[in-house]
Amino acid sequence: MSELTEHERTHLRQAFMRGFYQRSVGSFNGPIPALAGMPLFEHFLQHGLERNISPTMFFDSAYYQSQLAQPIGIPFLLHFMREGAAAGLKPHRLIDPRYMAESGTYTDAATVVSWLNTDAGRDARTHPLFWGDYYLESNTDIEIPELSALGHYLAHPFQTKQKSPREPNPFFSSRWYANHSTWEEGDAMSPLEHFVAKGMLDDLSPTPLFDTAHYRDESGVGRGPESPGSAYLHFMQSGLWDDISPHSMIEPAFLRSRYGDVIPPGQPAVLYYLRTEHEQLLQPSTRFHPRGVHGFQVGESRQSAWRGHVLERYLMGDARGTRLEAPLLVDEDIHDELLAVGEIAPDYAVAFLDQADGLQRQNFNVFLDPRTRLLDMLDAEVLDDTKAVIAIPAFRHGGAELIASNIARVFADRGIPTVILVTELAVTADLGWFPEGQPIIDLASMRKQLSMNPDDVVRVLGEFLLGIEPAIVVNVNSSVLWQTYQTYGLTLSQVMSLWTNLFCFDYDTRGFPVGYANRLVETIDYLDSILVDNQTFADLLCDRFAFGGVNAAKFAVSRTPMLVELEVKESFTLEPGVRPRALWTGRFAPQKRPDFCYEVAALVPEVDFVMYGTGDDRPPDTLENAIDAGVYDSFASIAPWEFDLFFHTAAWEGLPVSIVEAAGAGLPVVAPLVGGIGEILDEGTGYPLATDATPEDYAAAVRACLADRNTAEARATALRSRVGEMHSWGNFDEVVTNRIDESKQRRPGPFNRFSL
Amino acid sequence: MSSPDVTAVVNLHHERESCVPTLRSLGVAASFAVEQGHDVEILVLLDNADDRTREVARTVLGDQPRYVESTAGDLGLARNRAVDEASGTYACFLDGDDLWGFRWIARAFEAAEAAERDAIWHPATNFVSGKMPHVYHHVGSEHRMFKASRFRLHNGWTALSFARTSIYRDIPYPPNLLKSGFGYEDWSWNTETLRRGIPHRVVEGTSHYINKRESSLLTSSVHALPTRYHTLDWNALSEAGDANV
Structure with a gap:
């Protein structure tokens, strides 16, 4: 290192922050002589400088190093003062000497670090996004600032519990940014530093007052390989001054x-x-x-x-x-x-x-009421060329999501831009089930945020769909979309094809059928397609509601495809001394009758019934062979092929995916002929039971299955073969594709618009 | 004799004394327009009106207005009848329980005369009283935030419009069929005029006062659709509306 000039020494002393340096030495990860016995500034000159321990919060050694193309032979700070400043390097993410010079804030880049530690630099705008004057003006409680505005901002990190965060410019919201970026409480970087380092690269907005897409439309500033910059930075540097609208609500x-x-x-x-x-x-x-x-x-x-x-x-x-x-x-x-x-x-x-006149406070309705707000939020999320919308109530590992993801896949394969609308329960994690490029719109969170009543949500959803005019809307158990169909089905069906998917009736405690299927009576005239996963349910509905002719033709059996290639059970021989194991999966809820399984377990004590699933009605501790195995991520994860049979006890069903999967794993199946189960299960493919079978009947079937393993294997093989044919992806794809074509014939308008 | 500039129509039915404020606001707005040099004809359309309502109208407005009796039994058809009778170059409507701000007739007329083309005019602000008092601002069809497609579920403008009388003649109001679920003759009319490419515009600095009673038709059928819904060409509307913007 060449000797310091007097000029450099003076500026280093001016830049030197005692407390900051003490803390930096304390956290330095390497050998360094103790501070004791030596003036701090001397310690810095003799030891800290060459180790690149910064003496000021306005010089970030690590950041500076990241700007260097190759190793240098002198301390970073000296390099900055001697060469880096002139070369356009920055001492800190939030200090841009070139911007400061161009804006007339401070022109001597080489000494900017020390200058910021003086009174003159106290309220400096050091970066297009850090406005020192604004910071001090908007934080009048900083009465005797020992630091410049930037120093104060850096020394007082944002905490999400703060009621009034201190913001770096009037167009920045730390709380908003924290909620819309990867910044987290305790992050080493302030929200603004994080935004400069990461958020700008992703073209994020750090405030609800700035809508990136809107601004790009208004300003004509595109984004792409030729123009990768941040729209927000462009706004703060020029759009703001040129009166370009940053948000549709600010003109x-x-x-x-x-x-x-x-x-x-x-x-x-x-x-x-x-x-x-x-x-x-x-x-x-x-x-x-x-x-x-x-x-x-x-x-x-x-x-x-x-x-x-x-x-x-x-x-x-x-x-x-x-x-x-x-x-x-x-x-x-x-x-x-x-x-x-x-x-x-x-x-x-x-x-x-x-x-x-300010004489009385009244409670007025909002001008821009939550409906308008929700509509804006939905519009912001949707693709411009959306041609299909699939609505589901939640976003978790359930049957509705599985069906919806399969339909979404067909649409994706057909090149139909599709959005997924989650309407009842907020999205908490990505399922990974839906094709890439299909946006997941979390309507559930939006309506919760706006505390909206269901009628308003229905109306907004109707307006939203009319606004984007997709060719196809598919409802997979979304309550709010059902209401929208009931309320605006006539309107919507003029310009788009409405579909729904139904699983089965639920039944109340009296045994009366309840559920979405009952809504068909009011809506079937508006619907083009009703997808069900088994023929039995389609027949039941047509019979119950006397649907015939055109309406009966709207039903299509789209059997859930078996997409996962499971390992197949190889040996059916029961090992001597090893207890046989029956696999039960499902929700621990009345529909699945886990209690029925407990009764059977009590009758067949020589067999372990291993039970997986969610729900509160767990197996009793008193029954040793009804084993609570907890929940499972996927059917494959519990190695079903290692069980000796699959045991099903539901009171009502459509055609449960679990049976299809068990069949795929080569397991013999013992199940009641409820719903559409009879379409794959008979005496040749398994151990079917009457809908009113008793626990004793089930116990007999289990024992029969375990007693004659050759027959069990033959039936399991037949079932696997049948399911393989009926529940193939090709079949599902063909059914859905046919429905697209039929809808197209029935309502050519929407489809012609998109050339589908 | 040349025709008046504006025919100001008030539709009455069985309002009785409750229409006094309405008629007074009409009188004030007409007087103000006359003071500004505009010629205004007041037309009181009595549709199956009762005697008391007739008496109240004559008591408040005197003999100067034209009183026209009709048996339409429907607000939309009654408006059409008034248009048949109107001799003004322009016409505007007031319902028996609503009020105009005093500048309405004058400002709307001046805006229409100054415009480069025919348009349907609406007040900038509506003060809606009743159980849920609120302020509702009109947004014109040429405003960039206006979306014609949303008009299918949301009527953007009130019925108290101002336009060249010939427009009301060319595009009459359909009957109000609210009881069948396809009401809102004004929604249908607004839609049809928009589809035909006639812009709807806002007269700045003007206001109307709407009394939204609990029993009002406006609140009785939230989900009703525009009259003649089935015959409207919505796609053409979207195109016309969007072209307007």
């Missing part, structure tokens, strides 16, 4: 037309709005008015000079439901009209006048 032209006389010359309209909206309840566009938002109270924010934007809080979903505490803002002309109407008919005007 600079509208702001100029309405408030042009008070917006200071040279100030971006959107900035003026953000700065004063809170105090004056400015309207940012024709689409939004703060007076319509519930739950907003003037003066509730600590940082009232800037923070607490009604629109921001509205978009974040935390402003709703309580009393409006803001004055009603009306044009002067309309205020005159209100007064005139008040003279004629006080009932029509007084409430609004009181609100407008």
